[in-house]
Amino acid sequence: MDLLSPRPSVGQIKPYRPARPPRDGRRWIDLSLTHNPLGPSPLALDAYCEAATRIHCYPDWDQEPLRHAIARRHSIDVDHIVCTAGSEELIHLVAQAFAGPGDEVLCHERGYRGFLKAIRAAGATAVIAAERDMVVDVEALIDRASERTKICFLANPNNPTGTYIPADAVQRLRAGLPPHTLLVLDSAYADYCRLPDYSDGTEIVENSDNVMLIRTFSKMHGLAGLRVGWGYGPATVIEAVNAIRGTFNVSLPAQLTAAAALSDAEHEEATFAHNAQWLPWLSRELERVGLRVYPSVCNFVLARVPTDPSLGIQAVIDHLARRGILVKAVTEYGLSDCLRITVGREEENKALVVALAEILG
Ligand code: PMP
Structure with a gap:
């Protein structure tokens, strides 16, 4: 043995x-x-070089300047934001904080595979709902929910299918899930989609107490190598993630560079x-x-x-x-x-x- x-x-x-x-x-x-x-943006590169002179210092543990930059850019409440080393870290932290052995976590068939890894790392059981021709099927997700469902992960738009579901379908999903289920909207590719029926989920987070949004600096902002992601959600979720994340999880160059990237429209x-x-x-x-x-x-x-x-x-x-x-x-x-x-x-x-x-x- x-x-x-x-x-x-x-x-x-x-x-x-x-x-x-x-x-x-x-x-x-x-x-x-x-x-x-x-x-990356030239402004981000400048900030990165400047940050290099300060790498003997620990980064800001409460990520204040970066959270403020995100709050300003997206017109959201700074106290409901948390930053992580890439959005992948945040997916893991949310899974660990809200699900464990005996719990179920919902995902969609061709959904981003990072979800499955995080669910298993947390010891929870993944429940996978079928999609329809590479598009998330909201009703199939709702059908698979149970009293043991702690989280439902939705990548919207999704990787690798590239498809999305409109904001009203996300609303239907939220309304159809049990109130004890945290709906995690992973909007990593939201910046590329400006269709009128699409939303990254900001409003739905603001109008519910069991929905969180996950975003990243890896795609549109061209900072994949730096590892910065962030979440926006209810106090319970932000507090739980803050409780278990590494104190200095987002490096000093990462915080300063990401903040600068946001200023380069x-x-x-x-x-x-x-x-x-x-x-x-x-x-x-x-x-x-x-x-x-x-x-x-x-x-x-x-x-x-x-x-x-x-x-x-x-x-x-x-x-x-x-x-x-x-x-x-x-x-x-x-x-x-x-x-x-x-x-x-x-x-x-x-x-x-x-x-x-x-x-x-
Ligand atoms: N979510 C989705 C849908 C992704 O495609 C990716 C990266 N491939 C991530 C999250 C993680 O990205 P990162 O950790 O670089 O923020």
Whole structure:
């Protein structure tokens, strides 16, 4: 018998190890992660360099300047914000604080896989509701809720499907869930979606006592490497997360750089405009070379590769790799014939389409 063993649910976790470009001296086009192709804002870079002179100091434990910057930018109450080392940390902290062994946590079928890891790390049981053609099915989520459901995670828009559900559907979900269930709205890609029927969930948080919003600086703000996320929610949730988070969980450069990024509206607009131009272009061109593209409101698309038995998806991935292009296989989502492709810079998008046309004919 092993003397030392983690909780059984921890044993079920398969660590996520994203593919990365081989260190072979070539300049890879990496469209496998959801990076901002324009990089970080110049104002953020300046703040980062300035912060470097102060890294002998501990960061602000209560994250005050950053929370104030977020509150100002989003017109929300500073006392209901908490910041974390990426939104992934916040997802884990919420799962740990609100669910444990014997509890159930709801997720959707193709929902962001970080939820499952956090649920298992907390020792709780994941209950997975079916989706409909890559779109969250609110009624299916409500049907799976029980008196043991402590949390319901909703990624809206979702990764890797790129699809979203409108604000009225989120309201229906909240109304249909039991009052003891915390609805967590993970709006990591909200900045890319300006459709009139979409909301990141701010108002629903303000009008309920069991809903929280999660956002990140990793996508639109181009700070994925810095690790900053934040949450906005009821006092009970913010207090619980503050109680269990590391005292200095968001580093000093991370706090100062993220705050500066929020003041660069120009960079945000440039990022939005770039995506608004190249997302439809990429979707159209991928369809033209034979892929089925799901409608995305994010900075990536999910595309089904034609299932010609003589040409498996691995052959497509290998061909792209020979051309120095990396895309993401999404087998962990049960989507063995799909790729998630991030919108890159103009030349990257064009190189991808040329390489795909070469192999798909
Ligand atoms: N939520 C969703 C939906 C995501 O796609 C990701 C990153 N892939 C995260 C949360 C975590 O992002 P980060 O930890 O970089 O904030």
